[in-house]
Amino acid sequence: MLGTTFLLAIRSIARHKLRSFLTTLGIIIGVAAVVTMVTLGNATTKAVQKQISALGTNMLQVRPGQGFGRGGGGPAPANFDEDDVQAIRDQIAGVSAVAPQAGTSGTAIYNGANATTTVNGTTLGYFQVQPWALTAGRYWTATEESAGKGVCIIGNTVRKNLYGGGDAVGTRLRINGISCDVIGMLSTRGQAGFGGDQDDVVIMPIKQVQRRFTGNRDIRLMLVGVDQDYSTSAVQASLTSLLRERRHIGNGKEDDFNIFDTAQISATLTGTTTLLTQIVAAVAAISLVVGGIGIMNIMLVSVTERTREIGIRLAIGAVASEVLMQFLVEAVVLSCLGGLIGLVLAQLLILLLAPLMQVDWLFVPEINIVAFAISAAIGVVFGFFPARRAASLNPIDALRHE
Amino acid sequence: MPSDGGQPLIRLHGVTKVYGEGPTAFQALKGVDLAIDTGDFVAVMGPSGSGKSTTMNILGCLDVPSSGEFLFKGVHVEQLDRDQRALLRRRYLGFVFQGFNLLARTSALENVELPLLYRGDAKAQRRETAMAALDKVGLAEWWDHTPGELSGGQQQRVAIARAIVTSPEVLLADEPTGNLDSERSVEIMQLLTDLNRTSGITVLMVTHEPDMAAFARAIVHFKDGLVERIEHGHAAGTAIA
């Protein structure tokens, strides 16, 4: 009997294409909206997480000054120096590595090509704190580091600008008139949300940068790697008291440095984007329910419009449950079809919108399954009332209906 | 009409029908007695509002009497519920209406197949049986036309094919020629006569026109919700002889 009912429903839908389409339009839009919103929301969360993990996780960034939007006035707080780095490394438990950084911008020249780039001086700890693979060549050695040799590792953008994407290892390039031997090439990291192009960089031992480029021993940023077994907040606390002591900050006075915990920022931002995703998903879900009410409305109209047809079926010998099933199956088939079309539409919208929102294309199986299941359920719930009305019609009245 | 002492196919006994309730209640049937045998061809005549359609609806198991008995093949139909009556219709009855009542935008073949669908026949068998029924009414080559593409006479023949496709025992027709011109009407009557004779289907037909009633073997005259008289002696086909 279900096979017959299914056939009848399909025939009826095929015979009234426009009406069927209008009936299911609400579901199409609702499903497409829910799936698109949730998927793009997830993609945004992922993009935020990716940008933050590009900064390195389990890592604290320590800078002089009071941090975003605070401080100002008074003398500029002192930069850190090599002794601070040593003290952190020696005195704080749970620190896996400390990478001091000093840098400047400069013009790099190779073989007639030139490009403005960033010079970043650091230690091998840098590659430990935020792993960054090489595509060719090697990192510098500890000996080269302590000697402050003129060796450098270049980012992919520099490689593109100066070498046309070719092999740079073994060549010598000049930055601000100072030459360095290229010993390695870094893999692509891409755009960072905050820092611009991360691949537009030339990395050298910090001693070389301090001696030849900045001309002082200042350290503007320290990346402090935290052991897996330690919490970043505990290390942050020890770090704060150590630095306060070393910088002679009296009780009751504010820090003149700031510590930025990427894991914590990541959690906060992820929480925010997830909440936003939930809000837009809820709004979209309302449109799905409205779509269900649309199905019910048009099915009710359709029952009235098809009263005579129902009368014919009843006269021919259809029992009430068969008429009920036909209308119910019709509603479910319609809403499922609408659901499917909505899913396809959603994928197209995501393909279209993801690049505009600068997030990666994403397919979230769960939301597709859930949205489809909801559309089927809507067919059952909102199809039932009209179907029951159809089944309860009196055959004589139905046949006489104009 | 019952020719021997045996059980008639259909028997109405003291059937009344009241529409509505209270002061607006209207008694459409006031105690109808009627017996119809297998193989009969009965025409029902009478002035408008005399209760012809009401009686046909009861005989067609579409409605139940307010009081009295309706026996079909010995079964008390007035005691059956809605679905049981539907199954009775599906199995034994075929309907032809004045307004044809075909499904719009649906081919003749699919219209005729409809009762077989509810009977649960397989696709190939459905097709074959429906084509045979269309052939019987002379519309085999029109099988893929929708009602909109057929003339009134053709539509009524499709409706008759739909009514007989399940090989019913009784064909109920309420003014089947009411919407047709006289030439088309005669064709339909010849078809019904043929079905009655060759397939042995019992035919019950309401009509206003004496010319059409003349095809029947008996004419039941209704007046004011009662059977006024029964006219026997007509032989099916005399009108065209």
Ligand SMILES: Nc1ncnc2c1ncn2[C@@H]1O[C@H](COP(=O)(O)OP(=O)(O)O)[C@@H](O)[C@H]1O
């Ligand atoms: N559903 C109904 N509700 C109320 N009155 C009805 C209904 N059906 C028929 N009647 C009344 O019952 C009477 C008999 O109707 P009907 O059997 O259709 O007559 P006929 O077919 O002989 O013209 C008429 O007066 C009609 O108005």
Ligand SMILES: [Mg+2]
């Ligand atoms: Mg009538």
